Amino acid sequence: MGILRKTQSLAVMLAEFDKSSHAISAIDLIRRLSNKLNKTTVYRILDKLEDDGLLHSFLGKNGIKWYAKCNGCSKTAHTDVHPHFQCVDCGQVDCLAIQIPIPELPNRTALMSSVLIQGKCQNCL
Amino acid sequence: MGILRKTQSLAVMLAEFDKSSHAISAIDLIRRLSNKLNKTTVYRILDKLEDDGLLHSFLGKNGIKWYAKCNGCSKTAHTDVHPHFQCVDCGQVDCLAIQIPIPELPNRTALMSSVLIQGKCQNCL
DNA sequence: AATTTTAATGCAACTAAGTTGCAAATATAT
DNA sequence: ATATATTTGCAACTTAGTTGCATTAAAATT
Structure with missing residues (x-):
């Protein structure tokens, strides 16, 4: 809503979210704010911010949910789609400002795609 | 091991796994075999088959775990990497026999990538 | 073939991430 | 200032997956 x-x-x-430019996992956010906010509240606000196009969510390693600020999305159009990068050492996650082209698939219609690239970040190299 | x-x-x-060519989610497998096998056993055998390079696993929609047969992998080398497709209508998941090239990333080293494409399968179009 | 060894299994209890219902608190509108 | 409606916190729940341990079943040894 x-x-x-x-x-x-x-x-x-x-x-x-303004504090850092990296993505934040729901769990981590809950941990960080545990003295100020209830986890239910955190989940609910994340949902709403995503609805409003201010945040986008995606799944990182082990299927846990991450959130990051959107660039140029609105309530009606989530146009900011891009791959995400997770460092296998420190776990940090970032949006990648590149586009991965998805080829035409015979007998299928692709509606969306999610790409997670894992590797070493600059710090951990 | x-x-x-x-x-x-x-x-x-x-x-x-021989019955169908599609991927199977761990949960579904547990459900299908609930009269024969305990869920702990299912998870453990999936792990082992993955170790042996007979199956590969990946995350589908909502971060749930799927398994599919490998093509030409061994205990030591999991070389069969490819995108997966999940139908948003029927939920069915398949391996795609294509390669999505991952570009060089400045300041980062990519070690692996996972691509999930969602859309409509042939049946649901 | 019987016994010993070792791995696999089932069960119950647990964990971790996320969700739901409801009463109390807090924004906003009147 | 009060009324209305949304938000919050809490506790309890759900779902996917994991762990410890006693029992069972393969495989190796005799």
Whole structure:
């Protein structure tokens, strides 16, 4: 349903995403904010921010959910699709500002694709 | 550690993978075999078959784990890497016999990549 | 073939990530 | 200032997967 009210919790969450340019996993966010926000609240605000096109979500290693800021998305059009990179050493996750072309598939229609590249980040090389 | 003994459970599991050419989710396998095998056993045999290069695993929609037969992999070299396709309507998952090239990433080393394409399969079009 | 050894299995209990229902608190509208 | 509606916290739940341990079943040894 998206964000309707400017609450304290919302401010806290947005501040957290403004702090760093990396993606943040839901779990980590819950841990970081555990003294301020309930985990249910965190999940719910993440949902709404995604609905509103301010965040996008994707699955990292082991199927856990990550969130990062969107670039140029709106409530109606999530156009900011890109691969994500996760460092196998430090676990850090980033959006990659590149496009991976998906070829035409015979007998199938591709609607979306998710690409996770794992490897070593600059710090861990 | 891989498969060491030829057990009844192993035979049951292999039979299940021979039945269909599609990928099978761990959960579905557990459900299908619930009258014959315990879920712990299913998970353990899947692990071993993956170690041995007979199956490969990957994450589908919602981060749940899928398994499919490998083509030309061995205990030491898992060379059969490819994208997977999941139908958004029927949920069916298949390996795609194509290669998605991953470009060089500045300041990073890519070690592996996983690509999940979602869309409509032939049946559901 | 009987016995010993070692691996595989089933079970119950657990973990981790995420979800749901509901009462209480907090924004916003009146 | 009050009423209305959304948000929050809490506890309890769900789902996928894991762990420890006693029992069972392969395979090796005699």
